[in-house]
Amino acid sequence: MKNKIIVQRYIWVLVVLVLAVSGCTKGLNEYNPSGSATADLLWSTPQGFITNVNGAYSYVPYLYGNDENQLFLSEPGTDLWYNYNKTSYDVDLTQYQNFTSASNPVKGVWTTLYKGINQCNAGIGRIGGAGFTSITDRNQREAELRFLRAFYYWHVVESWGNVILDTLETQSPNLTPKRSPVTDFYKLIISDLQFAATWLPVTYGGTWEYGRATQGAALGLLARAYLSRAYYSTGTEANSYYQLAKNTADQVINNAAAYQVSLYSNYADLWNPASRDNDSVALRNKEALFVATFSTNTAIDINGNGNRTNLWFLTNYSGYSGNAIPGLTISIKYGNDQKNRRFMPTWALLNFYNDTMDARYAASFQEVWLCNKAYTWTAADATTFGKNAGIVGTQLKVGDTAMWITKKRVANKAALKYVVFDRDTTYNISNNAINYGDRYVVLTKHMDPITKTGTTTYPGYLNLIVMRLAEMYLIAAEADLQLTNKAEAATYINVLRTRAAKKTPVDYTAAMQVSANDITLDFILDERAREMCGEYQRWFDLKRTGMLGSRIQRYNPDITNFNSNYSIRPVPLAELQAITNAADFGPTPGYN
Template identity: 55%
Template sequence: MKFNTPKLLGRVALAAAALSLGACNDLDEHNPSNATADTVWTTPEGFVTVVNAAYSDQRNWYGLEDGVFMAEAGTDLWYNERKGTYAAQLTQYAGFTPLTGNPNRATWTAMWRAVNLCNAGINRINQAGFTNATDRARREGELRFLRAFYYWHVVETWGGVMLRTEETKTPLVTAVRSSVPEFYNLIISDLQFAAANLPVSWGAEYSRATKKAAMGFLARAYLSRAYYSGGSEAQQFFTLARNTANEVISNKATLLTDLRPNYADLWTQANNKTLGRDGGEALYVVSNSTNVGLNISDNGNRLFQVYQAPYNGRPGLESSVAYGFESNRRLMPTRTLLDLYDQQRDNRYDGSFQEVWIANRAYTWTAADVATYN
């Protein structure tokens, strides 16, 4: 994610650790910059830092292996690579306890940290000194889109847990469950606000929430909500989902989105910064920055490594950046997943899976290798 403004100074809330330091019974804190949320977020220029920070934790789900294991592992689509036992709590539902299954705990923490930033911004925007009503509505639209984004992942993963719309400033020692419909009432209202107030394009700024992103996600929220209903209520949400999706499709010229002629173009590096912008296929893109300090764990998107095929050491091949490092290989497709592709009519298989590796080191075929690899 590229930002033109400084990173958020610190976190909204810091966990205090009690340190036993012998004679040091009282430690005075000193903030030399005097930069706090109460001072920085009181101007439009400062307020954008909380908006920018609210985007960050998307990369914990989309970019690391955590989101894949939370959302897709343990289904009929993937095996552990070599049918191993890595993250077996989520891939095979084996040995899952409250203290195991790290992606579950890490993702839970990231989602709530992000929700709290969104709540903080939404609650404080009236004190941010905006004089331009359009700018103010756009920033609130971003925060509401992001809150809906995070809460959709929360409710679809953990169900009816705690729903909060206020900034958490002090530790909470109790939690009260909210119903799934209550989550969706907030998600839908947030996305409706975002769709009405976000711009079609942010120009040179890439990977911000836009009108098409909010409308596309709103269609998904309506569809998801329908499955928690029955009878006429379900039909109402199904109809809203269809109508909203059709609005995105029929206004592709206005919303600057259309399908690419060739599916493989989605993964072409040259298209990286256009897919979610003017005329790109993607409704929304979670991106990383060339400034690694702005990314999670000072790394870019490492998700592709999860699906690496073992190639290193095969005839004529050695490890390379172009082909990817195999150290984080985690999952392999099942026959069920492969059979979903009809290669006679669907070019998405060829656009998604690699079957050919060109030799990247000097090599002469031997009779033994010819026999081994047919």
């Protein structure tokens, strides 16, 4: 498929020799008994040390793309998504029903993050004995570990708040953990990222080892961290962090060429599967600052599941759950819709786009499915799909429209020769709640018609973009808003809206521009939805800004169980049961 240089090539060495021997872990932080002779040997030479650094990356693709739990902690339970067909799958995270400390997805991500953190702590603590003769090489490898520790800890603190903060390698269970203030988490995160930004290279010896952290990635994550940190302060201190977030985002924007990133002129090109597949320097995704990488060679991949995000936003088109759409059969192009659908968009998400002017809607969502098998309308199907009797006998040829799912109202659905699910079919006209949730507009950002090996297979192997340049403009704009620089915030937003504007047959660039008067926190959150929906960020955006509850109430009427306690995830019950000071450590307020 591709000749890519990825960190996963070395993962199984680490997994077999170190991680696999960890067995069951107890206590509030996961540990690897890396004091074993084999592990000590791996840490004691530059080559072995680099193998362990590569292993520290292995949790990134596991969280982003390989396992669904991080996505459940990142996108649903917000204003943008709901369970497809109102199913009860993981309703604790998607609908806040029966949300307790026993929630399994919370436990899985917790464990993964702390394993990654401990791998980083081990390397940072052992680098002095690794035998590096070049200070540059040594500091680069330490910078990679510090970047990853900050990356994992950002997810920890934003999800669970003031839990356990370790900077030392754990070689035995910690049964008496202590909570650390959120500000201490950010002191470490920021310090790690400052070190990483100083010592990480722009590229790796002229060859892009895709998936490794670079200076641009470190600064991008640092800008995100400064912005998040600002919301834990008020007054002058908050403003200092907002200014740092803006300045750091500017550093990435202004030096984008040096970091070998740029905005695509056409938003759709960003999500072209080919731009997420070939990882040569010339053909890699040029907007990505940091990616989770996958390979069709599963022997060098994290596991055989690959990237499964291609499954989770699909609609029912092949008839797996009944009522097959006339003229459609399951295909690699349209994805495996048979068992792993998870999310459908809220009416609000679709309505945030003015798709007459904004090309991001068509580039992010699918409304039309073309006939991929010849079909002649029958009387039974005409009745099932509400067609006029006169359609019986009408033929559909391959390439004709077979299904149209739209956010618009369609007045003549019964007369059209293809199946139509319109705004009033899917959403309740009175309150925009979900009326019918088996067919809906599909997010296509993660579709994979390139590396999927069969119509009903689960894994794909396209890379997943974890952080990209456009986010820097949104960070700068949000920081400017909080600093009362609304006009400057509008300037950043307009860069993205200029890119997003449809240019033909009518050029809407001027109409897409906004002014200082348009800039509010709600507008920026709307713009983040238009630009970044489905990219593992939404819950964190709403949580950071304190808008999680109010946005759910306004835009996701099917969620009725949210309360303010749910802006922090519960510490997993299994962890609390394993420690000896559970009463002192305390559960997360608002959960049982």
